[in-house]
Amino acid sequence: MRGEFAPGDRLDPSVLARDLGASATPVRDALHRLSGERIVDSWHQEGFRQPILAEADLHDLYEWAASLLALALAGQMPDAALPDRVAGEIRDSDYAGEVARLFRATAWLSDNRELRFAVSNLVERSHVFRAAELRVDPGCGAEIAAMDEDFRFGRWSALRARITRFHHRRLEFAGRVVAEMRPREQPLG
Incomplete structure (x- = not known):
């Protein structure tokens, strides 16, 4: 939300977990929730990305x-x-x-x-x-x-x-x- 990731940037749960000092599972769960709220984009088998706005x-x-x-x-x-x-x-x-x-x-x-x-x-x-x-x-x-x-x-x-x-x-x-x-x-x- 603060714009730390550019539109289209991949959001890798394992990298985010490492940066946050957390396990990848809760980070992945949070990304799924953010995806449901349409704050993060996700595609089946493609992972998570910062939304690209046209x-x-x-x-x-x-x-x-x-x-x-x-x-x-x-x-x-x-x-x-x-x-x-x-x-x-x-x-x-x-x-x-x-x-x-x-x-x-x-x-x-x-x-x-x-x-x-x-x-x-x-x-x-x-x-x-x-x-x-x-x-x-x-x-x-x-x-x-x-x-x-x-x-x-x-x-x-x-x-x-x-x-x-x-x-x-x-x-x-x-x-x-x-x-x-x-x-x-x-x-x-």
Whole structure:
């Protein structure tokens, strides 16, 4: 999730186990679980790899995020008893952490547990390209800060509109984000 592996890099359970000082079995189990969450790619008899995102994949993720967050905000009033882990969470100083915190908190406005799980999974899958977003579009940090202010003051219509604009802007930059994530020696095709 921190981007230590380039898109397409092979994730060898025995190498990871050695680096982590662990047995290969729990590492392999963790990789299978991450594969089920679509954070890691796996193919039968081919092992595990860091996902390779194409521009179209990123477009789909951005559109999915906008849709899920709109559903979380649709007709919902904030719950006065939001869980402490959301409402009282310490603010992250990094962009990816702020996006994750805000989107998870927004999901908690919904009573639908499946929606909460879907947003949480989306946040985890998106974490790896958030740093590239910030490099490509330095203004996105200000967008998150404005959305956070709308959230804190319960300005739900304004938040909904900002989330839509944020994701439309992400769509404009998707190709550049994908290119930024690839090592310079790796072809884009």
